[in-house]
Amino acid sequence: MEILVAQFSGPYQTNCYIIDRKIVIDPGAGAFEWIKEISPKPVAIINTHGHFDHIWDNGLIQSRWQTPVYIHRDDLQLVNRPQLGIVPPPFKPTYLLGGGEGREWKKEELLATVSPDRDKNSTKVPFPPPKPIGKLKIAGYTLLIYHFPGHTPGSIAIKIENNLFAGDFIFAGGIGRVDFPLSNPVEMKKSLQQIFNFPPDLKVYPGHGPTFTLASQLSTYRYYLSILED
Numbered sequence: 001m002e003i004l005v006a007q008f009s010g011p012y013q014t015n016c017y018i019i020d021r022k023i024v025i026d027p028g029a030g031a032f033e034w035i036k037e038i039s040p041k042p043v044a045i046i047n048t049h050g051h052f053d054h055i056w057d058n059g060l061i062q063s064r065w066q067t068p069v070y071i072h073r074d075d076l077q078l079v080n081r082p083q084l085g086i087v088p089p090p091f092k093p094t095y096l097l098g099g100g101e102g103r104e105w106k107k108e109e110l111l112a113t114v115s116p117d118r119d120k121n122s123t124k125v126p127f128p129p130p131k132p133i134g135k136l137k138i139a140g141y142t143l144l145i146y147h148f149p150g151h152t153p154g155s156i157a158i159k160i161e162n163n164l165f166a167g168d169f170i171f172a173g174g175i176g177r178v179d180f181p182l183s184n185p186v187e188m189k190k191s192l193q194q195i196f197n198f199p200p201d202l203k204v205y206p207g208h209g210p211t212f213t214l215a216s217q218l219s220t221y222r223y224y225l226s227i228l229e230d
Helices: 031-038 058-065 073-078 185-197 214-227
Strands: 003-008 014-019 023-025 044-046 069-072 095-097 134-138 141-147 156-160 163-167 203-206
Touching (some): 003 031, 014 031, 014 203, 031 058, 044 058, 069 073, 185 214
Parallel strands (some): 023 044, 044 069, 069 095
Antiparallel strands (some): 003 014, 014 023, 134 141, 156 163
């Protein structure tokens, strides 16, 4: 697997990843020109969440190659709307992730725009094992999609083999901010508990900053668990 990364969206330095020059994750402002140089035709755009610095060039890529865009349905409320006074360029999400938990999705199942009540009947279990909400088959890979709300309602992480593309969920030395509009520290704590049951040698590719192994940051995440509200 070839994983290329570059930083975009100006001072936000948002990581955009492209896997085997086909699968694009989080194309921030300026990513389109880079992708044109290295990919003959990207086959999918996956947004880890809906913040503008992660979705900015979706529309340019979509228009050039008719590339489908995948984003969690709970972040649809962020798409094409002002965020902190900034309006990202418009694009049309092709597939909305969520629902049909724990199995491979059929594409027609991802077209619904109404989110079901999440966790309506759930009970809190300390340190639950991470369970993918679904699977995607793209470019010869099986992508496991995990829903980790907190930074945004629809934040996801994408696991491909032993690699986790985490967006703004976790970083080297920290976690995603929970003081933005639609952020939720209680949900972040529930999400963060699950990270401890991933393999410690998991390689994490965050939305900002360097790549790291999960084991190297577990003490950091324990600290944040201790200070996040229940």
